[in-house]
Amino acid sequence: MPRNPIPILVLRGRPFERGGRHGEAFAAEIQRALGRSKDTSSRKAYEAARGRAAHSWPLLEECAPEIAMEVQGLAEGSSSDVTDLYLRIGFEFFVDAAPTGCSGIAIAGPNGAVIGQNWDAPPEDAVDLALVLHAGEAGVETAMVASVGTLGWVGCNRSGLALSTNDLILDAIPCGLPSQVVRRLALDQASVPAAIGALRSLPNMGGRCYLLGDAAGAIAGVEISPSVGVSAMAATSPILHTNHARLPETAVVEDEARLQAVYPSSRSRLAALERLADGARTVADVMAVLRNRDGAPNAISKTPSKEEKTETAFSIVFDCAAAEIHLCAGPPSTGVYQTVRLSDPERRVEPPPRP
Template sequence: MAEINRSPLATLPVVVLSGTSAQRGQQHGRMFATRISHVITKMKERYSPVSLNRARENANISWNILQNRAPEISEEIAGIASGANCDCIDIYCYIGFEFFDAHAESGCSGLAITTTRGAVLGQNWDAAPEMHSDLVFFLHVGGKGLDLAMVASVGTLGWVGVNRSGVGLLTNDVMLDKSTSGIPSQVVRRLLLAESNVSSAVETLKQLPVMGGAQLFVR
């Protein structure tokens, strides 16, 4: 069952998701159903019918890849859609901004500092200011305790985070030439954070059909 903590000391709402991947997705979708429906509507208004249809075609192809490559993530996405009473491919298009033709005008940056006590990671997010209200700090809890801590926009898989093994991931969005084939960067982030160490995450990254558009930084 999902829980939310709006402590005055926290800058973001903290939401605890538990259970299977599908259950976590459903909890996420139900809790933010109104807002997710709103952002999906805005997404459809932002693009022309031609661009939206093309994005959905790209997303359907990618969805088949995802179901084979990472069924748990596809189940989580389907759960978000079910919980929010939205179309699954619409949610996947919202997660995968790379499916659209538009190019981002700017990107984010990240840094890491190694100390004697470990690494300190920092991130800035060069998104539109109004998008801040959609950010949530999600804690994914499984049978062994905390699996994943992720900052995500509602209705998505996440931007930056750290897993139970201490592997952290930032988004160093130096915008690159884009590709609409493969799997979007938010899916890649979650697959990297499924690994227990940086070396394994890097090897996984090399093997994935990553859509162009962003660079990821694992520490």
């Protein structure tokens, strides 16, 4: 059955004020999420991760002072400890982060790029999702789907730059900038080349793939390893990605045994994308690919299985030239996409009641 739409939160003002509004709107949910994080980790593991987050904080203040102020506002608004919140944002501070597998596609369409992704996570993570719109005097500047109390998973900006991301099991470093910070800094740019430049300039903590597209029709897929750096895939449409390295330079640092334990369906989902994506040109084409159930339950539109407990928590398609988001709560094979335009007029902020 189709699920209720993901709530929309509009944030205005300076970074501290935006964070405060976010924290106030979802204070109860954020407190519950922080409690779950402590309950599911041993005290020793949690304190070790918290120490890594505290060590990273000065780097955040240096590289992204406005984001640091936003996190401080988020802590005040939700009556939370700022280090605990930064630890929620920086899941990489935990040695064994929860799995979030994804299937992504980037196409250079006739009128700008189209970026699509199914974001897979444990079913209990879906209840904490919101679409967060950061608005300035000219309207919405950046839109990101986020777990409440975080900076965001995927998103786009008013210039038409869109970003999606896939987890890769590569090498890692204990201190750097969490990927959610990196994503926000990349979305401060106006084009794919500028975003790649930002990614190259930042201290990435772990393995990750980003698919990028912009209003001019440029697309890119990059794989990131702390030891290898940022490696770009051939910019031939379509660019497809799941949860394993596709470039030889990053594959050499991939943990194949852990990949098979965490994302055993990665290669079969990629094979399904390759069968379906040839000839995809439009938003409707990308939606059709993301709805596919070949190989179910471990399909592009994923549901939980014995091997992988995750399901598609949301599906999203960015129309870069139109600055439009098409967002579906839950697996798109049974859900409905709703359209959000960054140029829409004022919105009321009404987070729905949560159990």
